[in-house]
Amino acid sequence: MSKASLDGKEITVEAAYAHAADILRDSTFPVVAGLGADIAGARAAILLAERLRGAFDHLAAHEILADLDVLRSFSMFSTTPNEARVRADCILFVGPGLTQLWPEMLTRLAPAASPKHGAQAGAPRHLFWIGAQANEAAGLGATLIDATPDGVADVLAQLRACIGERPVRQDAAELDKIVKLAQTLKAAHFSVVIWSASAGIDTLAIEMLQGVVADLNVTTRATGVPIGARSGAAGVTQAAGWMTGFPPRTGFGRGYPEHDSWRFDAKRLVESGEADAALWISSYDGEAPPWSRADVPLITLAPRGKEPGHGLYIEVGRPGVTHDAVEYAQDIGAMTLRKATAPSAEPDVSAVIHAIMAHLSEKTS
Amino acid sequence: MITVLRGGHIVDPATGRDGVGDVWFEDDRIIAPPISGKADVEMDVSGHVVMAGAIDIHSHIAGGNVNTARLLLPELHRAMRARLEGTPLSTAKWSTYETGRLYAQMGFTTVVEPAMAPHHALQTHLELNDVPIIDKGALTVLGNDAFLLEMLRKNEAQGAINDYVALTVAQTHSLGLKCINPGGCEGFKENMRAFGLDDVVPFYGVTSRQIFQTLQKATASVGVHHPLHLHMNNLGIAGNIQTALDTMDAAQGLPLHLAHVQFYAYGAEGKHGFSSASARFAEKINANPNISVDVGQVMFSDTVTISSDVLKQFNSMSGGIPRKGAIFDGDANGGGVVPYVYKISNYYNAVQWAAGLELFLLINNPEQVYFTTDHPNGGPFTAYPELFALLMSADRRAQVMARLPAEALEQTTLPSLTREYSLYEIAQMSRSGAAKLFGFKDRGQLGVNAIADIAVYKPSKDIAAMFRRAALVFKDGDLVVREGAVTHYRTGKTLHISPGFDKNIHRRLDGYYDELYGLPRTIFDVSEAALPKENRFSEVACRN
Numbered sequence: 001m002s003k004a005s006l007d008g009k010e011i012t013v014e015a016a017y018a019h020a021a022d023i024l025r026d027s028t029f030p031v032v033a034g035l036g037a038d039i040a041g042a043r044a045a046i047l048l049a050e051r052l053r054g055a056f057d058h059l060a061a062h063e064i065l066a067d068l069d070v071l072r073s074f075s076m077f078s079t080t081p082n083e084a085r086v087r088a089d090c091i092l093f094v095g096p097g098l099t100q101l102w103p104e105m106l107t108r109l110a111p112a113a114s115p116k117h118g119a120q121a122g123a124p125r126h127l128f129w130i131g132a133q134a135n136e137a138a139g140l141g142a143t144l145i146d147a148t149p150d151g152v153a154d155v156l157a158q159l160r161a162c163i164g165e166r167p168v169r170q171d172a173a174e175l176d177k178i179v180k181l182a183q184t185l186k187a188a189h190f191s192v193v194i195w196s197a198s199a200g201i202d203t204l205a206i207e208m209l210q211g212v213v214a215d216l217n218v219t220t221r222a223t224g225v226p227i228g229a230r231s232g233a234a235g236v237t238q239a240a241g242w243m244t245g246f247p248p249r250t251g252f253g254r255g256y257p258e259h260d261s262w263r264f265d266a267k268r269l270v271e272s273g274e275a276d277a278a279l280w281i282s283s284y285d286g287e288a289p290p291w292s293r294a295d296v297p298l299i300t301l302a303p304r305g306k307e308p309g310h311g312l313y314i315e316v317g318r319p320g321v322t323h324d325a326v327e328y329a330q331d332i333g334a335m336t337l338r339k340a341t342a343p344s345a346e347p348d349v350s351a352v353i354h355a356i357m358a359h360l361s362e363k364t365s
Numbered sequence: 366m367i368t369v370l371r372g373g374h375i376v377d378p379a380t381g382r383d384g385v386g387d388v389w390f391e392d393d394r395i396i397a398p399p400i401s402g403k404a405d406v407e408m409d410v411s412g413h414v415v416m417a418g419a420i421d422i423h424s425h426i427a428g429g430n431v432n433t434a435r436l437l438l439p440e441l442h443r444a445m446r447a448r449l450e451g452t453p454l455s456t457a458k459w460s461t462y463e464t465g466r467l468y469a470q471m472g473f474t475t476v477v478e479p480a481m482a483p484h485h486a487l488q489t490h491l492e493l494n495d496v497p498i499i500d501k502g503a504l505t506v507l508g509n510d511a512f513l514l515e516m517l518r519k520n521e522a523q524g525a526i527n528d529y530v531a532l533t534v535a536q537t538h539s540l541g542l543k544c545i546n547p548g549g550c551e552g553f554k555e556n557m558r559a560f561g562l563d564d565v566v567p568f569y570g571v572t573s574r575q576i577f578q579t580l581q582k583a584t585a586s587v588g589v590h591h592p593l594h595l596h597m598n599n600l601g602i603a604g605n606i607q608t609a610l611d612t613m614d615a616a617q618g619l620p621l622h623l624a625h626v627q628f629y630a631y632g633a634e635g636k637h638g639f640s641s642a643s644a645r646f647a648e649k650i651n652a653n654p655n656i657s658v659d660v661g662q663v664m665f666s667d668t669v670t671i672s673s674d675v676l677k678q679f680n681s682m683s684g685g686i687p688r689k690g691a692i693f694d695g696d697a698n699g700g701g702v703v704p705y706v707y708k709i710s711n712y713y714n715a716v717q718w719a720a721g722l723e724l725f726l727l728i729n730n731p732e733q734v735y736f737t738t739d740h741p742n743g744g745p746f747t748a749y750p751e752l753f754a755l756l757m758s759a760d761r762r763a764q765v766m767a768r769l770p771a772e773a774l775e776q777t778t779l780p781s782l783t784r785e786y787s788l789y790e791i792a793q794m795s796r797s798g799a800a801k802l803f804g805f806k807d808r809g810q811l812g813v814n815a816i817a818d819i820a821v822y823k824p825s826k827d828i829a830a831m832f833r834r835a836a837l838v839f840k841d842g843d844l845v846v847r848e849g850a851v852t853h854y855r856t857g858k859t860l861h862i863s864p865g866f867d868k869n870i871h872r873r874l875d876g877y878y879d880e881l882y883g884l885p886r887t888i889f890d891v892s893e894a895a896l897p898k899e900n901r902f903s904e905v906a907c908r909n
Contacts, residue, residue: 068436073689075682075692077693077694078691078693078694079693080696082884083696117568118554118555118568190554221553238429239491241436242460242495243457244454245435246435255456256448258444326487329888331884332484332884334484334487334488335491335895
């Protein structure tokens with residue numbers, strides 16, 4: 001059985017749905033935020049935001065947009081983990097904490113094994129890591145190039161200069177390793193760079209990384225595998241893309257979607273008071289909203305044990321745990337159906353939103 | 366409920382009708398006039414043209430590469446007006462919802478997405494599921510996938526390849542096979558920058574020719590109606606007419622569909638070394654009834670090229686407008702997305718535009734040539750009404766030709782062509798022929814028992830206006846468009862076939878995925894449980 005509460009006091013789920021609809025109906029510009037949901041949940045949430053003429057945002061939009069801003073202002077080369085596994089003769093890891101951000105990474109990429117496809121099949125694989133966390137790369141046999149997250153862009157800039165045979169500062173730290181990396185990448189048949197915006201590297205670093213890849217492709221092949229952000233970010237971005245044309249941080253105030261990564265930032269909307277109600281969805285792990293303001297009416301959809309102290313709370317299941325869920329799988333770089341590992345009866349995000357929407361008629365004018 | 370549309374000009378090549386008459390339907394099916402002569406609803410459509418709902422055989426409307434294009438180009442699709450009641454997201458430009466609305470408004474009721482990657486099939490189906498009103502289908506892409514290439518390297522029996530093809534089509538829920546620059550995308554991963562019909566795929570030792578011929582045989586053997594849908598090598602390159610002619614010679618007399626052939630109708634004449642070779646192309650098609658083509662007409666517009674021909678797309682990056690793009694090396698083909706602008710003042714674009722129209726006008730049989738723009742590669746599907754107008758009016762063509770660079774016209778035969786398509790020929794191309802091409806027995810026509818997908822157009826001197834805004838459109842007998850505006854959504858079906866195969870192929874593939882990827886193959890499954898519950902697959906029977 002699901003449960004619901006209002007300011008910490010238990011209420012019936014039916015009462016919660018009706019109350020949620022009241023809050024949303026009475027608001028002028030509600031924001032559907034968090035959006036930590038599977039594809040079905042994201043679809044329902046985006047349709048709700050559209051019906052309400054509100055906005056939608058994802059809790060990891062900053063990381064989503066770091067990659068997307070490079071795509072839409074520069075260019076992007078990418079491949080699948082499978083291709084990296086079977087074809088890469090050089091893998092370059094960029095940034096700290098990648099093994100936590102993608103726990104299956106080393107299993108999936110099998111970096112110690114040789115590539116199986118291409119002219120490079122059977123040859124030893126070259127491994128490099130810029131800015132690894134302490135011990136993270138232990139036993140991997142990778143050449144480690146020290147860098148703080150803030151310093152990654154500089155190392156990549158030096159690398160790009162070396163690849164292009166342009167001058168670099170001769171007193172730069174780790175220069176000998178950077179030169180070796182440049183030579184290895186240029187000689188490799190198929191290099192793959194693994195990175196994550198969630199590792200604290202910014203848009204400029206990611207653009208520099210893609211610049212390295214683009215330059216390498218003039219003479220050989222190189223590409224990359226991005227590690228997506230938390231709470232279903234990659235899948236939600238895909239669903240937002242086909243449903244509205246745009247990623248999260250999109251609003252419907254004028255009756256059609258407009259994307260603006262500053263205007264429709266949920267934290268800014270709530271703290272400025274531009275949004276006068278918020279539906280916060282965090283079904284994976286119950287992460288709390290990032291805003292401090294408590295006087296904006298809040299509806300929280302989160303799993304058991306993540307009930308907030310104030311506002312309206314409706315319990316939801318965890319995607320792929322309590323219910324089957326479609327999500328974007330980092331392991332394959334594609335959508336997949338995750339079967340529930342511990343099936344139980346909590347409603348999923350999609351079911352809860354449909355129940356709330358049943359209380360809302362359309363306002364189109 | 367019985368409805369009759371009275372007194373329209375019925376244009377229905379499948380039944381040979383081309384004159385004034387009535388169309389009767391009960392609920393979602395066309396019926397013979399009942400003996401009582403009575404209908405629950407009578408609609409006077411006199412003065413209007415009545416056709417079956419149109420079928421688009423090749424339009425990139427869904428899947429990861431299309432979605433990458435959406436995210437790459439937020440500036441290309443700013444929305445600007447609020448939607449009508451009951452049609453959520455219908456004015457969200459380039460969304461799946463808008464796609465369904467725009468097709469329906471033009472009287473289209475079935476659209477085929479031609480490039481579904483097997484490992485991304487679930488996303489393609491999720492997107493198709495969110496295209497309202499119309500029915501959809503997809504073609505599965507093979508030809509750069511390691512399993513097939515390895516079978517060819519080992520010179521395996523055709524039977525084993527047939528099983529693999531049938532399984533892939535069945536499991537991805539598609540209508541057949543597409544093959545995109547066969548071997549060329551694998552070659553690009555091996556750093557090849559050009560790949561022709563007889564180039565050898567490194568590591569596998571097979572040629573493009575062998576790959577497509579094998580898939581052609583497999584398609585014919587396993588009961589797929591649609592001929593192998595081939596995107597040839599050397600797309601867009603001056604002088605590539607030779608590739609096209611050689612490919613047709615290699616077709617073994619078996620059915621073969623060549624996609625967006627305008628992009629292969631190029632000679633290397635003239636001072637720019639780029640000319641139309643459509644006349645030679647059309648002559649070859651007229652002599653080979655086993656070949657069908659869609660044109661991929663260029664329409665002057667701001668657009669984006671989306672293709673699983675990664676090699677070609679990589680080569681296009683430097684000419685992108687604006688200069689950005691996405692290059693994805695997939696598990697098999699992958700995809701590339703490069704924005705582009707076709708300008709009427711640009712010599713090359715003008716030759717492309719003319720070459721496409723020449724193909725339409727020089728290919729004799731309208732059921733051998735289809736009207737695509739390869740949406741969005743040559744232009745958006747919303748340009749079809751204008752394209753139909755160009756085909757139906759030599760005057761309209763002359764008006765546009767007057768604006769083209771004169772030196773471009775010198776490199777084509779278009780100014781000499783006076784043919785004008787009739788409504789009947791438009792209907793052959795967009796209805797009856799398209800249905801035959803996919804083996805649809807109950808769509809693309811108004812015969813008894815056909816699905817009541819009906820488009821009613823108000824004739825106008827402005828032919829494009831007539832096709833842009835249908836007066837009435839019925840989908841499954843439900844009136845969804847009035848005066849060019851969608852009144853409400855319905856959920857369309859996704860059409861697919863289920864060819865049979867020897868189940869032993871399952872075990873073999875399971876072992877292959879486990880050994881190569883260390884993954885269960887089921888991770889890529891398209892199961893009905895994964896799709897929103899309003900989704901409805903609908904099976905089309907295989908060919909006997």
